[in-house]
Amino acid sequence: MTTYAVGDIQGCYSTLRKLLDKVSFDESKDKLWVAGDLVNRGPENLATLRYLRGLGKQCIAVLGNHDLHLLAIAAGARNPKRNDTIEDVLNAPDRDELLHWLKHRPLVHYSEKKSCIMVHAGIPPIWSEKKCLKHAAELEAAIQGPDSDAFFHNMYGNEPATWSKELEGIDRLRIIANYFTRMRFCNAKGMLELDSKGNTPPSGFAPWFLHNHKHSKKTTVIFGHWAALEGRVFKSGYEALDTGCVWGGCLTVMRIKDRVRFSVDADG
Template sequence: MATYAIGDIQGCYDELQSLLETIAFSETDQLWLAGDLVNRGPKSLETIRFLYSIRDRVTVTLGNHDLHMLAVYSGAIRPKRSDTFHDLLKAPEAKQLMKWLRGQPLLITDKQLGFTMVHAGIPPQWSLEKAHKRAKEVETVLQSTLGSEFFKRMYGNQPACWSGKLEGFDRLRTITNYFTRMRFCDSKGRMEFSAKGTLASQPTGFLPWFSHEGKTLQESRVIFGHWAALEGRADRHNVFAIDTGCVWGNKLTALRLEDQQLFTVNSKMRYGN
């Protein structure tokens, strides 16, 4: 039995199947998926259908594209022209698939394996315990009757920094942005959203979230996706960047947690634009 963490799939179903063949994924293995299962790629429906069919062996942390699709499905917002998940929204089993996806967490930890996974990042001021408590706040609302209202208020860059005094949807939005959108932040956890490229694009006064001496990074090894421009390279021994830009024509990557061995397959084409 092995546990494999796979980076952002984004509807690249064919590449996912190739990667599973490469790792000889078996019925005793487990998958950790770092979010952004859908959108930009051509086969969001096939991807979610397949993952749902093996859901007992799949653990997901929700990404910003997953939340966006759920928001569109709920009717809270209109789809973007660039969205490629319309067939999934209209699928006969859409309600069942969306319910499953909406029930997935923002953060997971396996103490025995010594790994934590999140889609984007964890602010440096949060311990692992506090990070899980904050994730649970959003997950509870997301899975409740307040979910549609949350989706309406989810979008936006403010507040850009955590405060225990934050309340309501401002609080939930900030937590969600940390877990699903953050790349750069300062030592106090203030996020900067305009820079999305390589580390060379680092804004003055900000560092990649994992370059700070964060509390969580002292407690657990951390896996994340979201940041394709890193090409799978982070600057810490206990941090693993596994979004290698399959949807942009690069690679889809799996990390075997037991020995940290990496496996990759090439993208069949560039889907994103």
Template sequence: MAVYAVGDLQGCLDPLLRLLDKVTFDPTVDRLWLVGDLVNRGPQSLECLEFVRDLGDAAVCVLGNHDLHLLAVHYGLQKSRRRDTVDDILFSPRRGELMDWLRRQSLIHHDESLGWTMVHAGLPPQWDLATALEEAAAVERLLAGPEPQVLLGNMYSNQPALWDPERSGWDRLRFTINCCTRMRYCDKNGELDLDCKDVPGDQPKRLMPWFAVPGRASRDLRLVVGHWSTLGYGEREGVLTLDTGCVWGRSMTLVRLDKKKPKPIQTDCAQALKPRG
């Protein structure tokens, strides 16, 4: 059995199919890890969601910020934004089935035997693996429960920005969601700055990538993440970054995780989204 991981799809199915053809992916024996953001901004959001859903147990997916946004739109808590490309999902006869499947996906996936942990954006510097799994499970239970709209309606805020194990309620759950699906930069104390989206190297001097915070509690883990396309492919501080900007016309990246040294397999992508300005 081969285990592959792929960067953010964001509604770009054709590049994924080309990558799977390159490695002769067999869903009866192989596994595909997806780092989240299956949908939005690309031209095939419905097709991406249907394809991954129909892979069944061959797919292991964590939720990204665009996936959660889609769920919020589905439940009437948010409106589609100008550059969203999820209308095909919202008008699909499979909408209910697909949304029910999507809300049951994890925030964090850990495979002890493989030695890899997957999350869309990252882990706050204060969290070790046990804390990360516990906090993610609290969100996952509510999202998969009978009233997911209550959680989704309380997730929109940049606060709190700093981990406090004494905090409870929606603030604690929102902090978990923001770290797992939105985080890029922190200060040296591990306080999040969710407003900064600068290219690495151009950010304010007080900020650093979350994985570079001194004393990060998850530094002994092997993490595979997406979300941050301007980082590109690489392994930094034990963190394998897979979002290589397919939706922006760059590439989509696949790696095999059950090998000692992952090597990127890439395919070029047609530009689906242009920068503002």
């Protein structure tokens, strides 16, 4: 059995299948970790969700910001944006089953055995692995619970920008979501700056992975989200896997045991 981790698929199903063929992925015994943003902006979102769901326990996928956006639209909390491409999912006969499956994906996956933690955007420098899992569980409960629509109606926004254990309600849930699914830049105390999307940090901030972290130095953090990095962070213990497939770049998978990467160019 071999475990692979793949970056943002974003509905690029045909490219995903070519990439898995390249590594001779065995659906019966190999495992695929997906670092969030399974859907949106790409052309084959329905096929992507059906395939990943069909892998059953062989697939571990975490939620990204585009996945949460799809769930918010499905809940009637948001209208589709001009560049969204998720109509195929929303109009599918198996829509409810697929959305139920997506809603029950974790925000964070931690494997002590493999010394890896996977998240879509990143983990704040102020949280250990234990705290990450604890706060991820809080948000997962809200997303999967009977009041999930209330969360999706109030999910969007950049405030609060700084974590406090005193936060409650939607403010607490929103900053947890922003850490795990939207973060690029923050300061050493975990204050977020969510407006900048390139590689140049605004004054007083730095890429989240460059700060001193409370998580174990033995733990490798696997993440996606930040296509502008082109898969490079130049810091040991961090693996960026979003290589901009949906923007005409490539889709990248990493073999967990030795960190060897394989890529295929985007279709089209």
